[in-house]
Amino acid sequence: MSEPLNRLSDLITAAKRLGADAADAIFVQGVSVGVSWRMGQLEDVERSEGHDLGLRVFIGKRQASVSATDLSDRTLGPLPERAVAMARLAPEDPYCGLAPAALLARTVPDLDLADPYEPSTEALIALSRTAEEAALGVAGITNSEGAGASWGSSRVTLVTSEGFAQSYASTSSSFSCSVLAGSGTSMERDYDFDSARFFADLGSPQKVGISAAERALKRLNPRKVATQSVPVVFDPRVSMSLVGHLAGAINGAAIARGTSFLKDKMGQQIFARGITVIDDPHRRRGLRSRPFDGEGVGNDRLALIADGVLQTWLLDMASAKQLSLASNGRAARGTSGPPSPSTTNLWMEPGPVTPRELIRDIGAGFYVTELIGMGVNGVTGDYSRGAAGFWIENGEIAYPVSEVTIAGNLKNMFLNLTPASDLAFKYGTNAPTLRIERMTIAGS
Numbered sequence: 183m184s185e186p187l188n189r190l191s192d193l194i195t196a197a198k199r200l201g202a203d204a205a206d207a208i209f210v211q212g213v214s215v216g217v218s219w220r221m222g223q224l225e226d227v228e229r230s231e232g233h234d235l236g237l238r239v240f241i242g243k244r245q246a247s248v249s250a251t252d253l254s255d256r257t258l259g260p261l262p263e264r265a266v267a268m269a270r271l272a273p274e275d276p277y278c279g280l281a282p283a284a285l286l287a288r289t290v291p292d293l294d295l296a297d298p299y300e301p302s303t304e305a306l307i308a309l310s311r312t313a314e315e316a317a318l319g320v321a322g323i324t325n326s327e328g329a330g331a332s333w334g335s336s337r338v339t340l341v342t343s344e345g346f347a348q349s350y351a352s353t354s355s356s357f358s359c360s361v362l363a364g365s366g367t368s369m370e371r372d373y374d375f376d377s378a379r380f381f382a383d384l385g386s387p388q389k390v391g392i393s394a395a396e397r398a399l400k401r402l403n404p405r406k407v408a409t410q411s412v413p414v415v416f417d418p419r420v421s422m423s424l425v426g427h428l429a430g431a432i433n434g435a436a437i438a439r440g441t442s443f444l445k446d447k448m449g450q451q452i453f454a455r456g457i458t459v460i461d462d463p464h465r466r467r468g469l470r471s472r473p474f475d476g477e478g479v480g481n482d483r484l485a486l487i488a489d490g491v492l493q494t495w496l497l498d499m500a501s502a503k504q505l506s507l508a509s510n511g512r513a514a515r516g517t518s519g520p521p522s523p524s525t526t527n528l529w530m531e532p533g534p535v536t537p538r539e540l541i542r543d544i545g546a547g548f549y550v551t552e553l554i555g556m557g558v559n560g561v562t563g564d565y566s567r568g569a570a571g572f573w574i575e576n577g578e579i580a581y582p583v584s585e586v587t588i589a590g591n592l593k594n595m596f597l598n599l600t601p602a603s604d605l606a607f608k609y610g611t612n613a614p615t616l617r618i619e620r621m622t623i624a625g626s
Contacts, residue, residue: 186211187349189258190341193237196509197262198343202239202269204280204493205262206342206477208517209235213335217303219310220328227303236517238357239265244272249518261446277503278520280477286346286510287480290473292599294466295334295352297380306331306357309387314360316391321393322359322402323361327371331357333381338472346478353468355381359391363398368584370404372397377608395553400572404584407573413547414588414621415540415574418604420553421613425459425530427592428613430560432494432510434501434523443563443593444492451490455598456533459487461496463526470528470610476521481511487527496523529612533601537615540602547574548583548623563592587624595621 190207197205211233218225224368236249239262246268252258314329334357339349358375374393417425428444436442444452453459462483463472475481477499485493495505498513498521514524541547554568565588572579595618602615 186339187341187347189588190339191347192342193258193262195215197237197239200262200266200353202266204240204343205238205534206280206340207235207237208515210338210517211337214332215303215306215334216332217306217310218328218332219314223327224307233322234517237261237265238520239269241266241269243253243274243276243278244269245275245278245520246272279499280342280344281479281499281509282624283344285342285480286478287348287474290348290350290376291464292572293464293468293471293473295379295471297353297355299381300335301333301355301381303474309357313357313387313391316388317359317361317395320395320399322363322399325362325363327360327362329357329359329391331623335439339361340474340476340478342478344616348478350473353379357384357387357390359394361394361398363395364402368399368402370398372401376600377469379469380488383467388473400555401570401582404570404582405573407583407586407623409623409625411620411622414618414623415547415549416616416618417549417551417571418606418613418615420550421616422609422611423553424595424599424616425528425613426611427558428486428596429496429525430458431526431592432492432496434495434497434505436560437495438501438504441561443561447492447493448491451489452492453487453599455490457487457490457530457599457601458485459485459529460531461486461512461525461528465527468527470526472526476513476515477509479509479511479513481526484510496525498523525611527610529605529607530601530614532603532605532614535602537602537604540600540615540617541574542577544574544577546588548588550577550588558592565590565592565595589624590618590621593621
């Protein structure tokens with residue numbers, strides 16, 4: 183830890199000596215290993231190791247960023263001079279600047295993000311092989327797109343001229359399997375996967391393989407449906423996307439630009455009562471946990487939606503200044519540019535009813551398991567996406583459906599949304615099964 187901290191501190195000192203009023207520097211180190219396995223054969227093994235350094239300097243209300251992947255003295259030596267020269271020529275930005283000392287994280291919580299165990303390549307191969315063998319062992323599975331497993335480790339170090347100097351490490355492990363059922367032009371594909379911070383927390387590869395196979399088999403012989411307006415139920419694999427659209431709509435940068443359909447909704451009811459949406463960077467072993475944000479600001483759990491009411495925007499320093507607010511520690515950044523607001527571990531709290539109870543009273547409806555395309559207008563909230571899934575008849579899943587479009591407006595969808603009780607933390611953004619009371623289904 184000490185070497186990156188000292189290296190970044192030296193760059194900041196040099197930038198200030200050359201005329202910068204303030205500066206920050208970030209260093210990201212990473213290692214990743216991945217394997218692919220298909221039809222009983224190892225296809226490839228990859229390993230990569232890299233590091234990236236970024237320096238951002240401020241002269242008055244002007245800022246500039248430079249980055250480098252070569253850490254030799256020949257490259258890093260001129261870096262502060264180049265950054266300062268660029269900042270002198272940059273246009274003024276009245277909202278740029280470092281986080282003040284009062285907002286910086288005073289302590290760095292231990293979130294248990296770094297697994298001390300590094301799985302061997304053989305262990306990753308065994309995961310992939312076992313998952314695919316389990317899938318291919320299910321009757322009706324005729325081909326495989328393959329299985330894969332990966333492991334990665336990273337460390338982020340951030341230093342600012344306001345006195346912040348901290349570092350944290352994290353790891354991640356995952357595996358997946360994708361197979362096909364049927365034959366000829368009637369083949370259908372599906373997948374399943376698992377991911378975790380710690381390798382030992384991964385689920386059973388047999389279960390994942392069998393799940394991928396069963397999902398593919400259920401999609402065989404899909405039907406078309408007529409255009410109509412019906413209740414739509416989102417499986418957890420896709421329901422998280424609705425929470426993601428909320429996050430985009432309350433991003434402080436979009437609010438400051440006036441380009442969000444929720445720009446005037448602070449403090450108002452935008453979901454039904456009882457709906458809660460949480461963003462928590464301090465979730466232990468969370469897939470997007472971080473002990474401080476990209477500007478060194480202290481962060482904590484936020485209720486973005488409480489009892490259906492919009493509580494706050496996602497703010498970094500620049501968007502907070504534009505909105506005359508204080509940052510709530512949601513800055514994310516790379517090494518080659520300024521930070522921007524982003525979520526961490528984001529989820530919608532579960533409701534009191536089971537998924538089965540959620541669909542029991544639906545006479546005719548659509549259960550969505552796959553979404554296609556990105557037809558969402560962040561300015562108006564208009565929503566239109568290709569979808570596949572299953573038709574609901576008399577409260578039961580009846581048959582697979584494909585090649586339809588679902589359409590509505592997110593403002594109405596949010597207000598008419600009901601969550602089930604099956605929340606599981608499988609992604610960075612999570613939601614239980616969700617029911618929207620009525621959407622337009624564009625079919626045949």
